[in-house]
Amino acid sequence: MTQNEMMRGPAGGRLSEAAREQAQQQLLDPQGPAANVIGFGLGVKWTDGRPTGQPAMLVFVTSKIPEAGLSRRDVVPGRLDDGTLTDVVAIGHVAAQQRVLSPPDMEVFVRVPDTVLERRPTELPPERPAPMEAEPQLLARRMRPCPAGFSIGNVAITAGTLGSVVYDFLPGATTDPPAPGLGAPPRYYVLSNNHVLAASNAAPIGSSIVQPGPFDGGVDPRDRVATLSRFIPIQFAPQVPLDRHNNVVDAAIGQCEFSDATREVYFNGPPRAWRRKANVAVGDRVRKVGRTTNATYGRIISVDATVDVNYGSAGVARFHDQIITTAMSAGGDSGSLVTSYDNVAIGLLFAGSSQATILNHIETVRSLLRVEIAELLA
Structure with missing residues (x-):
């Protein structure tokens, strides 16, 4: 073997x-x-x-x-x-990875050599792909239509990452993906984290979401790309004791015009399908594109994970049923869509450290927010 x-x-x-x-x-x-x-x-x-x-x-x-x-x-x-x-x-100190106000302490990443991933993940330094020969803030600028992977955020936060453009289940669709060819869905949304689009439960429905995020110069209304539509509330300690937390996703959506954002993931193309939890395995190779570290590659080291995540002044939240990968993110990458190498959506990145990255299952995000990311499943 x-x-x-x-x-x-x-x-x-x-x-x-x-x-x-x-x-x-x-x-x-x-x-x-x-x-x-x-x-x-x-x-x-x-x-x-x-x-x-x-x-x-x-x-x-x-x-x-x-x-x-x-x-x-x-x-x-x-x-x-x-x-x-x-x-x-x-795995170090795990925190939600909204862009912080201190200068970045990580290089711009492009890829992780596959040979490095054959060593023990717990003994790896942060997985540093070769530095990108381009401006460091490549994905922190304004773009219309905006691809996934770029800077975005509620007007009340700094900046995170646009994960994908999603759409409502078609009429009659509940838990299964809608059949192809049934016509255009009624509404489009930008998908990212609760702490990116809804300011960790604090932003009101209908509040403005700008692209790029405020930290990167986004101003409302000039750079408004969406308005907050719905989010899954996060339970925080000390308000709720950690052993009573039922958090499984850090996710939110904001309604947008189809002409303002696209399903295209910068560098990678659009997700062609999504993967059920039952088909996600330890050892799977994954990739993402995010506002801070650009395109990075990693490997799943754990599934069915329970982990405590620090949200700064909001408190600490315990998440269940998570995916943990080798290090492939930094502050500002929250909200990135994580896919297989062949563009099957697997998870929504929301937290991490210098030694690991934490993802929500995309199947759970899709189900709780009642949106579709791709018509096929894998």
Whole structure:
């Protein structure tokens, strides 16, 4: 079995209920989580820097601490009570990736050499593709019609990324994609994160969305590209205790004119299909285009993940059923559409660190917002 095959997990894999319950109670205890633990998810076990191919629960920490420096309660067991293997993975401090006000501390990225991805993800430096030979703010300028991947944001925030143009389910369509050829859908929307288009629950419906985002010079009404239509509210701590959070997406849409934005993803072309959760697997290679780091490539290291995300002054939010990839983003990339190499939509990027990137399943985003991103599914 090749190293690629050993890194790949089963499509649609999930942790057992017993493993999830034990991790919630022992590792993310609301009275005091284990040292540095911020989440867990399904992945594969690594030994001596190589994947073994054995399914394991990955325990995500901000940084690794030698076992000798931990109290007994903070040591992650090698196996859970139901026999599930564990592996501790350092992913840094995870935060929502709206553009921050400090200068960027990452190069403009273009791609990740495939050879780098064969090494253990937890030991990789931030995955830095070759610097792009172009102006650093290539995707932070005004564009009409605007492709996905460019700067966008509610007038109340700094800047994020336009993920895609989506449209309402056609009449009679609820959970299944509409059949091709039924005519033009009635409304078009820009898709991005709640914290990009709805200011982390704070923006009123109907508020202006500008392209580029305010940080990049967008001004209302001159640069208005859409108005906020709907968003999925995020539960934050301390208002709601972390163990009661039911967050699964950070997503919002704003109605736009078809002539102002396009389904085309800059560099990549439009998404040709979307992938069901059941077909997303550890080891899948993915790519995205975002406002800050441009086109980057990565690999899924965990699915069915629970992770705590820092939203700054809004608080901390716990998300369930997430996808975690190797590092492929920075502040300002929030809202980017993540696809397979052949342009099948997989997830909506919303958070990350210098060591990992966090995605919502596109199937869940699509269902909760009641919009379509492509007529085919994979």
